Structures are given as C-alpha cells and as structure tokens.
Amino acid sequence: ADDTQRRLPQRERAEKKNTDTGSNQSLNEAQKKNLLMVKTHVVKPGATLWGIAREHGLHLSTVVHANNLSPSQPIHPGQKLKIYNMDGFVYQVPRGQTLSRIARTYDVSLHEIMQINQIENPHLIPVGQKIFVPAIKPLYTFIWPVRGRISSGFGWRPNPFSKKGREYHRGIDIAVNTGTPIRASHSGRVVVTYRGTGWNKGYGKLVVIRGGDNSRSYYAHLSRVLVKRGQYVRQGQKIGLSGNTGRSTGPHLFFAIVKNGKARNPLKYLSR
Incomplete structure (x- = not known):
C-alpha cells in the first residue's frame, strides 16, 4: 500500500505513524469523532496534484498547503505527500489572536475547531500553537478582483x-x-x-x-x-x-x- 495513516495530536501536531495501512478502522473512528488524521501518499507515475486531491475527496488547496507546494508545481513518482482526512489547513496562532476570531474569520464553528484539535479551553491558547482550521484556504492570497x-x-x-x-x-x-x-x-x-x-x-x-x-x-x-x-x-x-x-x-x-x-x-x- 502507498498510504500510511497518522494522527495529529493537539500541541505541535506531531504525526504518529500507524503501521496498519490495510485497515480503515482508525480513520473511520477519527471521522466519527471529528478528529484529524494524516496519511502519507506516495506519488505514482503520471499522477497530478488535482488527481490526488480528487482521489482522496479533498480540495486542491488542502493538498497544496499541507505540502508547501504551489498549484502548478510538478510532482514526481516516489514523492511523499501529506494527506489529511478532511479539508483545511494548519494555522499558527499569532499574538493577539483568539479561537473565536479565527472561527469568525474563516466562517467555521468554534466548537468544530475545539473538537478537531482537542482543545478544552478556548481561552488558553498559547502564542505559536499550531491548530487545524477546517476551512478552504485560498490557493493564492489575493486574486484579481476584475481583469482590465x-x-x-x-x-x-x-x-x-x-x-x-x-x-x-x-x-x-x-x-x-x-x-x-x-x-x-x-x-x-x-x-x-x-x-x-x-x-x-x-x-x-x-x-x-x-x-x-x-x-x-x-x-x-x-x-x-x-x-x-x-x-x-x-x-x-x-x-x-x-x-x-x-x-x-x-x-x-x-x-x-x-x-x-x-x-x-x-x-x-x-x-x-
């Protein structure tokens, strides 16, 4: 199999490997609990980022941002990509930011962010902590508002x-x-x-x-x-x-x- 599944714990999103690649049990349980999982996808000959994203039921943006790529960047056989079990991106909390504000900015539920990241108290988020935001992050920071x-x-x-x-x-x-x-x-x-x-x-x-x-x-x-x-x-x-x-x-x-x-x-x- 070319996929291995891993769980992303809350604090630094350390990725713990799950060697049971033939079973979807851990992934199914994670989805039921709305927990984040990540697996490694090994690129096959002729594959594209669009195709890989579609294969895993994800938005292209999710795959691109997870692997620090650009949408047009070529990939090669044997390359390993991180694949999440849901759309979203990792966000490092800056000074002065709050979970409530992050939720409002990206139009997602505060409860969902807390559940995915196993956060019990939304007011105790240290600066620099990395959290997973279940939202589509734009492929480009800015696009043309109109062409002319x-x-x-x-x-x-x-x-x-x-x-x-x-x-x-x-x-x-x-x-x-x-x-x-x-x-x-x-x-x-x-x-x-x-x-x-x-x-x-x-x-x-x-x-x-x-x-x-x-x-x-x-x-x-x-x-x-x-x-x-x-x-x-x-x-x-x-x-x-x-x-x-x-x-x-x-x-x-x-x-x-x-x-x-x-x-x-x-x-x-x-x-x-």
Whole structure:
C-alpha cells in the first residue's frame, strides 16, 4: 500500500505513524469523532496534484498547503505527500489572536475547531500553537478582483485632477466599464461598506474586506455594493459592480491592499 495513516495530536501536531495501512478502522473512528488524521501518499507515475486531491475527496488547496507546494508545481513518482482526512489547513496562532476570531474569520464553528484539535479551553491558547482550521484556504492570497487595463499604477503619479504636482497613489486603478462585476480578492469579513452618494473621502461607493492575517483590501468607485458589513465573503465572490463614484475621472475600480497598516503594491500580491 502507498498510504500510511497518522494522527495529529493537539500541541505541535506531531504525526504518529500507524503501521496498519490495510485497515480503515482508525480513520473511520477519527471521522466519527471529528478528529484529524494524516496519511502519507506516495506519488505514482503520471499522477497530478488535482488527481490526488480528487482521489482522496479533498480540495486542491488542502493538498497544496499541507505540502508547501504551489498549484502548478510538478510532482514526481516516489514523492511523499501529506494527506489529511478532511479539508483545511494548519494555522499558527499569532499574538493577539483568539479561537473565536479565527472561527469568525474563516466562517467555521468554534466548537468544530475545539473538537478537531482537542482543545478544552478556548481561552488558553498559547502564542505559536499550531491548530487545524477546517476551512478552504485560498490557493493564492489575493486574486484579481476584475481583469482590465491598469490605468494608474501604485506609487507617485502626476495629479490627474489639477495636472499640477504629484500625489501618492496607494493602490491601482483598473479600467473597466460601469457595471462590471467586482469579486473579493481574498476571503474574509466585510468591515466597511458605503452605499451613499457622497464623496466619501474620494472613494465613493466602497467595500473593505479584512482577511485572516488582518490584511485589508479596498474596492472603490463602485456603482453598486452587493454585500453587507459583517458578512463573510469567500475569495471570488461577487461583492459589487464597478462605477465612477467619488473622486474619479472615469469608470474604473480602485483596488488597494493594506498590510500591517501600510499600503502595498497590489501587483506584488496578485496571482498572475
């Protein structure tokens, strides 16, 4: 057999090998108790990551993240891959994070996280502890919210309104026709929506999404907002329609990524 099953205990997720590869008893019991198991899959000639994920009933993202791979990365015969018995990913708890917040961010049950990781007290989670989150982690941190021509890049640019001097552009402008669907660049919680007709600091109609790593993405100058504040959205979900509201010289989407309170160049984070 090319699969061996192992249990992932709570603390450091140490993987204990189970040599009884011919029996599914331990796996079935783990599934009944909603416990995490991991097994080793040995790659066969001609196999692909997509095929292996499908063979085990998993999302490609689960296999990719479990093995620190990229979706397009080639695999070779004899290579050993970690395979979980459920979709999800390992998350290292940072300072200031709580289980409740993790559950809300990834739209999963707090009870389920506690059960899978055998956690009795959700308030006693040390910084750095690794837990398994039963959710689909995006293959890319950010995807394009809409495809179109980059009409204005990130950084210093001539002032497009006064035509005098320069201003710092904290995102990118993607030129698209009014009414074009805009999609969430990453999964997360909607923390800001603006549907009014006012200037709104130049943003016009706006959606802001906070991701699991506390990063934020901005979608401005919309013609319509299709989500509500507090709503959890998944990567690729339609959140609005492009427009020409706020401080704008024509139909386009202003898209920005903010990490650790600092605006970043979106082109360095978007999937190609």
